[in-house]
Amino acid sequence: MTEPTTATTIAEAVRFGTTTASTILERHLAAIDEREADVHAFNLVLADEARAQAAAIDELSAMGTDPGPLAGVPVALKDNMCTRGIPTTCSSKILGDWKPPYDATVVTRLRDAGAIVIGKTNLDEFAMGSSTENSAFGPTRNPLDTTRVPGGSSGGSAAAVAAGFAPLSFGSDTGGSIRQPAALCGTVGVKPTYGMVSRLGLIAFGSSLDQIGPFANTIDDAALALEAISGHDPGDSTSIERPPLELRSKLLMGAAGLRVGRITDLPEGASPDVQARLDEAFDALSAAGAEIVDVEVPAFGYGLTAYYLIAPAEASSNLARFDGVRFGMRVNAPDTNQMYMATRTEGFGAEVKRRIMLGTYALSAGYYDAYYGRALKVRRLIANDFAAAYAQVDVLLTPASPTVAFEIGDKASDPLAMYLCDTYTIPSNLSGDPGMSVPFGTGEDGLPVGVQVLAPALEDATMFRVAAELERAAGATR
Amino acid sequence: MATLARLSLTEDELAVATDELGAMLDHFAEIDALDLDDVEPMNNPTHLANVMRDDVVAECLDRDEVLAAAPLAEDHRFRVPPIIGLDD
Numbered sequence: 016m017t018e019p020t021t022a023t024t025i026a027e028a029v030r031f032g033t034t035t036a037s038t039i040l041e042r043h044l045a046a047i048d049e050r051e052a053d054v055h056a057f058n059l060v061l062a063d064e065a066r067a068q069a070a071a072i073d074e075l076s077a078m079g080t081d082p083g084p085l086a087g088v089p090v091a092l093k094d095n096m097c098t099r100g101i102p103t104t105c106s107s108k109i110l111g112d113w114k115p116p117y118d119a120t121v122v123t124r125l126r127d128a129g130a131i132v133i134g135k136t137n138l139d140e141f142a143m144g145s146s147t148e149n150s151a152f153g154p155t156r157n158p159l160d161t162t163r164v165p166g167g168s169s170g171g172s173a174a175a176v177a178a179g180f181a182p183l184s185f186g187s188d189t190g191g192s193i194r195q196p197a198a199l200c201g202t203v204g205v206k207p208t209y210g211m212v213s214r215l216g217l218i219a220f221g222s223s224l225d226q227i228g229p230f231a232n233t234i235d236d237a238a239l240a241l242e243a244i245s246g247h248d249p250g251d252s253t254s255i256e257r258p259p260l261e262l263r264s265k266l267l268m269g270a271a272g273l274r275v276g277r278i279t280d281l282p283e284g285a286s287p288d289v290q291a292r293l294d295e296a297f298d299a300l301s302a303a304g305a306e307i308v309d310v311e312v313p314a315f316g317y318g319l320t321a322y323y324l325i326a327p328a329e330a331s332s333n334l335a336r337f338d339g340v341r342f343g344m345r346v347n348a349p350d351t352n353q354m355y356m357a358t359r360t361e362g363f364g365a366e367v368k369r370r371i372m373l374g375t376y377a378l379s380a381g382y383y384d385a386y387y388g389r390a391l392k393v394r395r396l397i398a399n400d401f402a403a404a405y406a407q408v409d410v411l412l413t414p415a416s417p418t419v420a421f422e423i424g425d426k427a428s429d430p431l432a433m434y435l436c437d438t439y440t441i442p443s444n445l446s447g448d449p450g451m452s453v454p455f456g457t458g459e460d461g462l463p464v465g466v467q468v469l470a471p472a473l474e475d476a477t478m479f480r481v482a483a484e485l486e487r488a489a490g491a492t493r
Numbered sequence: 494m495a496t497l498a499r500l501s502l503t504e505d506e507l508a509v510a511t512d513e514l515g516a517m518l519d520h521f522a523e524i525d526a527l528d529l530d531d532v533e534p535m536n537n538p539t540h541l542a543n544v545m546r547d548d549v550v551a552e553c554l555d556r557d558e559v560l561a562a563a564p565l566a567e568d569h570r571f572r573v574p575p576i577i578g579l580d581d
Binding site: 347446 | 533538
């Protein structure tokens with residue numbers, strides 16, 4: 016019998032006793048040993064804790080107790096999700112060796128489902144970036160070509176799945192931080208509907224935009240993961256009062272009869288190879304019986320501007336809590352005000368400072384109405400335009416990233432060029448709608464291309480239906 | 494702006510930051526031409542408001558564990574440098 020490699024087959028094999036959680040774990044730890052030095056997906060590998068967890072799962076199984084739907088599945092967590100007693104850094108110096116006094120709701124749900132936390136993954140500091148180069152602990156490299164970036168900000172989580180370090184990982188997506196790295200690493204990456212997954216214990220960047228979601232090698236695995244972590248959490252006041260998502264039962268329904276929208280006024284910028292794969296994705300869905308419909312989303316192109324006023328504004332407020340008093344590092348000074356300043360100046364990296372200042376500016380007296388206030392109105396326009404499009408179609412298809420993975424250092428000195436990486440992902444964070452990146456063929460230099468499926472809020476299952484059809488089509492031509 | 498954000502920048506950093514901020518604000522000027530007079534601002538994607546929990550006693554974080562994670566704690570409190578009496 017072949018060794019199970021996907022999350023669904025691993026969980027099945029562990030539940031039926033044809034393998035053990037410990038066997039599965041050791042295989043993944045060996046993969047990490049072999050390649051982690053080249054990739055640097057992790058800030059911390061939790062080998063000892065994971066071994067203890069795997070042994071506990073195997074004991075449950077031996078006693079005839081079902082360990083849960085993710086039995087024995089190793090999972091990697093972006094290092095901005097709180098893990099009790101285990102360092103959580105946001106890839107920033109400012110948190111020092113801080114150990115959170117509680118687990119994020121997502122972590123609790125994963126453990127309750129039988130998953131094994133194998134490590135904490137690298138990110139752009141406080142999730143601000145699109146390349147995982149802005150980490151206090153050094154960049155993560157793309158496992159498919161280690162001279163290139165894995166995307167960001169959840170680059171460590173994307174790389175961990177692409178390198179085979181774990182079949183599932185979790186990231187956070189504020190402006191594309193799951194979908195863009197998924198595209199660049201050739202994995203599936205999902206940003207669910209805002210409020211579908213609890214943000215309790217996710218260290219906040221832009222609270223009205225942040226959403227946790229999974230990375231996986233298959234649509235079925237991503238569905239399994241999202242079913243396990245979604246559903247109402249009274250601990251998060253922005254959590255929607257809904258039961259966990261039901262996705263896996265919908266994956267074989269096909270795309271026949273669905274209306275798939277092509278945005279005719281989409282901002283330019285996608286490279287020819289990415290555009291070609293997107294065109295093929297429309298063809299594949301049409302061949303599967305979907306109706307392709309041209310729609311307009313006029314305000315889509317203003318997403319980047321609205322986002323880079325709103326997200327830094329929220330970040331400047333959220334990151335005020337890192338002041339050297341309650342957690343992390345402190346730089347001593349004669350009085351408290353000087354201590355705040357010395358700690359933050361030493362603790363935050365350049366990109367984080369840039370965004371805090373941009374946000375402070377957008378919120379400051381005299382500029383509030385002109386910048387932040389207008390950005391919130393543009394946000395409404397974008398949401399309204401999406402709603403009008405979704406009155407005509409069930410899903411929209413766009414590129415996930417304008418290009419395939421770029422070279423390390425390529426955009427490091429040009430903030431605006433880096434921000435443009437998220438042109439196609441940002442608008443659905445502003446509207447709160449779900450989106451996911453699905454690997455669909457390769458582009459320049461044989462690197463993967465991701466096609467983005469977007470759907471209206473709460474229609475995550477429809478989005479997965481279309482994603483599953485694209486996965487079948489991509490597999491058929493491979 | 495840096496002072497408001499409790500950050501201190503060197504002269505060089507300040508010059509770079511000013512240039513970068515200027516370039517971004519130039520890009521953001523694209524929304525100046527939009528007519529937004531009758532548009533309602535959108536703060537967040539949900540329609541939730543004033544979400545409150547039931548007023549019952551519940552378990553909370555362990556005090557010692559929380560204080561152990563602070564840079565400096567004393568007598569069950571966070572310890573900070575002086576705030577008042579600095580002119581003495």
